Amino acid sequence: MDSRIIASPTKCSSCPLKTINAFRPHTTNEENFIASFKSGELSCEPGMTVIEEGAHSPHLYTILEGWGFRYKTLEDGRRQILNYVLPGDMIGLQGAMLEHMDHSVDALTPMRLCVFERSRMFSLFEKHPGIAFDITWLASREESILDEHLLSVGRRTALERAAYLMAFLHHRAVRAGIACESSAFLPVTQNMVADTLGLSIVHTNKTLKKLATLQFIRWRDRGCEVLRPKALAELAKWDPLSRQERPYI
Amino acid sequence: MDSRIIASPTKCSSCPLKTINAFRPHTTNEENFIASFKSGELSCEPGMTVIEEGAHSPHLYTILEGWGFRYKTLEDGRRQILNYVLPGDMIGLQGAMLEHMDHSVDALTPMRLCVFERSRMFSLFEKHPGIAFDITWLASREESILDEHLLSVGRRTALERAAYLMAFLHHRAVRAGIACESSAFLPVTQNMVADTLGLSIVHTNKTLKKLATLQFIRWRDRGCEVLRPKALAELAKWDPLSRQERPYI
DNA sequence: CGAGTACTTGAGTCCGTTCAATCCCAGTGG
């Protein structure tokens, strides 16, 4: 149940993210640089904390495989899940730019992560403006997602919020190449859904039951099967994110 | 009540932000580049929309003077305020990186903005990695703030939320050089506070009244006077942001 | 002086909470 550095990491030339067509391919030049920037790989088991709030980790990561989530907690244990992380996402950027992490990241499923050295960030900006631009792109996209979540938690009803979350996660899973357009299995517990939506577990359960009665989702095997993503998005009054190709590092 | 391009903009050498000591000074080299990157100035009256959701503006801006706020709305008019913008903040970055803006920005007080051309962003990354790094720093900081807002709206009680917001805005005003440590005047209406906290106006009013009874704030002249910022932060269980010097563009 | 906006306040309702059981299932150990 511990994380471990993988002895023989994948070569960038056979990076699993290369095969996902939502990602913009790297040029040879870019790939070579990223290969030199990569310092290793990390594997995590479900439930493990990859990054801890307050830490000033020397690393940042790109998800190669698996699901995780970012969250913050108050002193008394109240927890808010901020976003989910999927293959292609970068985590730990805040720790690299600011003084320390303001949130934690836990693994939801077994994960594999690509490790980079925070200390080399500035030289990346100097030597590869294109990749630096991509990192800023990713940061802007994260901000855009947080904006929508905030709108959701602040102004949508419980049912709309739940519908939004399921449609959102479906969309992200499709774009990360781990689900198909018509359905998806999301490895989340109702407890996590509650902590994402800002609701209690009890009311989350009752709300999800309504979505299940509508046949929009089905709950099984400790997770959520999304059956009608479009209907969910419509119910939530949510426009899915852009489908343009996105960069990854 | 209209925006207008200012005919004779301030020279960067006498930028009002230079005198605020929370900001890291530019080198001569940086200042010269920014001066060439700056394409003009814009002035806005209160209530004016500076940037509109969905737009793909050719500009991005740095606030030189005044308050504004970022927000999103649902089709039926429900509004969520995402964050406030103060001198030194950059707005429109999303429009520059992604396809279009996912939120709007309105002026709260008279504002003066420094205008940059979106089309020159990439060359900025190529020619001035240090400034590119600063832009990414600003984006990370915005993300960090949104994380805290999300925690607030999702998991804090109404009273904690209100206390957090007032402490947060006080902190930001101090850091932007427009308020002192012991108190501040915030030019926000209760309607805006409600739309920031995800509460109704009525309940926001009753909650603010409690903070006023505690003598933590006082409401007057269409705004909030923060009297005891530390007590507010403590009530909200909030650790103020870093006090390290921050960059600006 | 009328109109508009912001703020206040009370009353009643409802959405979402807490408390408290219960069920189901997977894993563990005797």
Added chain:
DNA sequence: CCACTGGGATTGAACGGACTCAAGTACTCG
């Protein structure tokens, strides 16, 4: 093989925080 354990899901009941509705005050501005 089965009792025991623990996490997740489910349900009912009662409470309460936050909502809506509805008035009323205070102030600014034309």
